[in-house]
Amino acid sequence: MTTDTGSLLDSVERTALLTAALRAAETRRPDRLYEDPFAEVLAGAVGPGLLAELRATTFPVDAARTLPSTPDYNAIRTRFFDDLLSEAARTPEGRQVVIAPAGMDTRPFRLDWPAGVRVFEIDRPPVVALKEAVLRDIGATPHVDRTTVAVDLRDDWEDELAAAGYDPAAPSTWLLEGLLYYLPEDDVHHVLERVRGVTAPGSVIAADLVNAAALTLPSMRGLLDLFAGWGCPWLFGSDEPESLFARHGVDAVAHQPGEPGADFGRWPDPVPPRDVADVRRVFFVRGVRK
């Protein structure tokens, strides 16, 4: 299998290659927020093309660039969750970590993990197959006990996760990154309810999501049309991430890029207060399962 087989992935699966291309581009920056030495090869032949389309859509070459871009969001998001997982791995809740979906995420290969941690990576079978083939080709070795679980998160996946060695009775840390906006609302609740069902109290649940206005603002039209045109429209946004997670048994706090602890010097503008409407927002959620 070669990296060109990325063209065999469906539209939402291909967003994993876009994310890898974003991480490869971030890795090339002198002021990078993290380093992902595997991102370029994992992005394959398809990822850079998707990124080029994204850049052309978000910032037409003649347009003034005044706002943080999707690459900035993505860099901050990756670093925010890198830090969260690195911290969690040193607590009892971080002895088992589930990255769902994992896409082309390489945290098991590029972060330092304490001994005894297990990482489970969930994604759809074609993504897992492609990623494993690429990583095998380049001889990448994880720094942690890593297991892949090839399932669709909309299906029943709990037994497969347990069969892979995950213990639902023990505390855990979950990262739902780059997923929720691609799901219809019913599936968002379904996934969060299932996560609740397989997590012990005290477990850490993290996720990113967008607000409702991000799905309708005229200034978002280009980006929304791009993803819709690719076949993976953004479907879900929430203005109250804390309430969303509370409904599923998680006591959560949401951070926005640009707020203390979530800017990393990459966010130039003040973050408008939550009661200001018609602003595109991204939320990084960190919660504890009650």
Ligand SMILES: C[S@@+](CC[C@H](N)C(=O)[O-])C[C@H]1O[C@@H](n2cnc3c(N)ncnc32)[C@H](O)[C@@H]1O
């Ligand atoms: C934008 S990528 C993010 C991947 C990873 N979290 C990262 O940040 O690199 C979205 C991923 O979600 C996966 N995905 C989307 N819907 C899914 C589902 N129903 N079940 C499992 N994975 C899904 C896709 O296959 C893709 O790998």
